[in-house]
Every structure is written in C-alpha cells, then in structure tokens.
Amino acid sequence: MTIAVIKDVLGGKFALGDTVTVRGWVRTRRDSKAGISFINVHDGSCFDAIQAVAPNTLENYNHEITRLTTGCSVMVTGTVAESAGQGQAFELQATAVEVVGWVEDPDTYPMAPKRHSMEYLREFAHLRPRTNISGAVTRVRHCLAQAVHRFFHERGFYWISTPIITTSDAEGAGELFRVSTLDMMNLPRTDDGKVDYKEDFFGKEAFLTVSGQLNVETYACALSNVYTFGPTFRAENSNTSRHLAEFWMIEPEVAFADLDDMAALAEDMLKYVFQAVLNERADDMAFFAERVDKEAISRLQHVIDNKFVHMDYTDAIEILQKCGKEFSYPVAWGVDLQSEHERYLAEEHVGAPVILKNYPRDIKAFYMRQNDDGKTVAAMDVLAPGIGEIIGGSAREERLDLLDQRLEDMKLPKEEYSWYRDLRRYGTVPHAGFGLGFERLVAYVTGVQNIRDVIPFPRSPNNADF
C-alpha cells in the first residue's frame, strides 16, 4: 500500500494508473445517479482537496459511502487518473474507501461546507483548522516562520532561545504575567505583611517575558549576529484586532550595527519572506486574493519591487502638519504619533510600508541610543498599511555614562540592570536590533483582518479557552 499526500498526487508525482492511498477528512460529497459518488478529501498538505470517484460497485457504497458527510475521516485507495471533469487535472478512481471516523451528528457538526464568519470559527478553535481559510493561514504562517529562520541562517545569524520566565520586572514596556507556585489562598508573609517571594519557586518574584531583547543583547555582544524567535506575553488589557496577550516575536540583534543597518535588515527580511510566500504558497495566496483581500498578492509584490521610504520623525511631523487633513489629535514635535497619524503616513502619503526614524528621546525607552542633537534617539518604526506598527527597533545605548543617565532620568533601579550595564563596562560595542510581531506579519501577508485568526489558539483578555 502506497501512502500518498494529496499534494503529491495533485502535483503529478505519481504516474497515471498508480495505486495510492490518501488519508484525510471529507470536505464535500456529491452523488451521481450514474452510479458514482464524488468525495472531496483534504489532508492539509496543500490548499486543494483531491476528488475521489467512488463507484457504486464498492461493497460499502450503499451503507457507508453515501452516508459520508463533511468532517468524516477516510482512507481512500484508488488509481491515479486524469480527471474527466473540470476543476482538477488528477483524481483518484477509488477501489476502496475505508471510513476511519464518522461525524456522529452531521446536523450539529459546526463546520458546515459553507461560508462561516471568522468570529464563529474562533469559537471552534479545535475544528477551524479543517476549514479552507484556517488551513491556508496555517501553511502561510509555517512558510513565513521557515523563511525567517532561513533568512537569518543564510546571513550567519544564530537563533538564541531567550528565557520565557524572567525575574526582572523592569524590562521596559507593559504589564507582566506573574509566574508563581505560591498557594494563593495561603500566601507566606514577611514581618511587614508583604508577600514573601523568598518562599516562591525562584526565591524572588518571577514573570513571563515581555521581550527577549535585553537577554539577546548579551549574545549579540559575543556572537555578533543573533536573533530570537519565540513567544512573548503582555498582560495588557488590549482589546483590538492587532493585540494578543501571547504572541510570537522575532528580534534580531547585531553588533557593530547602527540604525540604518537595522532599517536595511528589516527591509531585506520583509522582502525575503514575502518572496518566499509568493514562491511556496501560491495556492493559499490565490485563495486569500480571491476570498479575503483582493490585494493580498499585489500588495506583497509591490513591497518586493520598491525601496522602502525612510522618513525622519521630524519630517513626518512637518508632513502631517502641512497635509491639510483634520486629525482628532493635534500634531506637534515631541508628541507620540497617534494611530490616525501613522495610518495617514503609511496608507495615504506613502501607500506602502514606511520607516520612521529618530524619535524624540522623551517618548522612547531607556536603552535607545541618543543622537548627537541631544533631543532624539536612534529609534525606528516600520509602519504597514492596514496594520500599523509591524516592527519597532533602535540602536542601543552602548555608552555607560549616557545609559546610566537615562536610567536615572526614568527612575529605573540601576541594580536591576547590573548585567545589562556590564555589557557596557566590558568591551562595549555599538549595536542595534528590532522586534517584529510575527502575528502582525501573518495578518499583513494573508489580509486576514484580526490577529486572533492567524494564531492557532489566541489568548486575549477574558479568552484563553482551548
């Protein structure tokens, strides 16, 4: 028995007349009174399902095959044949159809062979992988992840597995999820009544990481070109289509690099992974372009074909002030840009991803490198139309005296950063990096509007089912 994946059968890897067995799930069944049934079977190996043609001479035709419904699992053995019908080059002339698992009540199987809303599918996170759209998202997501690793590997970057648990509650941004083994009903207390974290698993307070950046900087200052690719956690009460409490982030960090090196790296990386998706997942991208977002393919091609627009924060402020558009929030040098401002720049002014650079120091994180003008830092955001900030990065302050000054200005506890400061005390080097939100990337590529639909099991405020 030759087991075959559907991708290989449809892709012509087998000769006409070969007998193969495919295994998967029924998408639809159509009966013909000519004495045959058409069974569309998918196995995830490619976008398309294979059409198996089952004749009524099969011994289980009447009592099993004609009862197959969407979702049943089957093993179909048959000979590879040119399709007599439209819609596919090859099909399987079935010689045996084994039903592996029935759908116990077709009337209540949630995944009907029809269009469902994304919100509805989200309620069935365990069954939505069987849908066209979820399967396509999954394959594109995988393709992007592989392309990211390949891109960095080809450039001599090492993948660093930075820790998921951290005992530093001062990583910079965001609310943290606590990690504890203490009995919450019976907390150990110190003499002054506070929770005694010395009794906790790590002997101190611990949290889930909000970024691998500070840790990965240590490896950049030794192995030169490194990156992280792993899960990240933010306990923020964000209820939007572009935020998750648990998401994946890619954070390259490069020694002896400056902000423009990072901008170039970000541009190269995005173009590389977009090209990979167009090359490797043409089937899924065609589906997205047809059913989800007409621009899904042309948008990627446009990004690949054009140089990214670079813009200084100061110039962006001027553009926004002179564009004649009414904004809800006024624009002035020194204020952080609002979503409406970023959207105008990316969607209307440029019409493609735009790199904004050199933000005012006072609205940015302590570790960003101060520019010579004394008021800006070497930070950048890559803004994508429709998504907003997809990448945030900066050159890191490698000069200890300036770093310490920033820690003091922002009232951050120096002792918490002793190991981070050590990098500046022992053989410091200029270095820079950025963070790319992986789900935002998948959403941008597929055109899927809500980030909760491009991760298998989304976690957000009030939602951690499955």
Next chain:
RNA sequence: UCCCCAGUAGCUCAGUUGGUUAGAGCGGUGGACUGUUAAUCCAUGUGUCGUUGGUUCGAAUCCAACCUGGGGAGCCA
C-alpha cells in the same frame, strides 16, 4: 480600560413605530436529476428572539444593568 454598534433557527441575516400562529437563504434530512465539484431542482424540520431585572393590560420589540462579539481609541509587536 474608554467611545460607538450588534446579539432573532445549526450558520448568515431580514423583521417587529409594543398586540393573536416569528421569516429568507445556506447547512442537515428525504426525493429528482446530473462526470459532479461551495452543483441544480422539489419537499421538509427547527427558535426559552444574549442574560437578569424594570415599565406595561401585554415585551422578542421600550428602559437599565450585566455578558458576549464587532469597529474605533489607548498600550504596543
């Protein structure tokens, strides 16, 4: 967390300016037809009208709170 909108059949939605028996398409089921392909045609069932409370002779319809979802904002990736 804030602002706005929505919650009616398994799904997508229409409807009710408060009043007897609540509607369509799709899906399911039965049949017809067909190398079909989200097939087509005919038939067919289904609803505590989000939850709780209030107003009222009467609420699915009006009001309030809550829950859930969506859009936007903030936080950011």
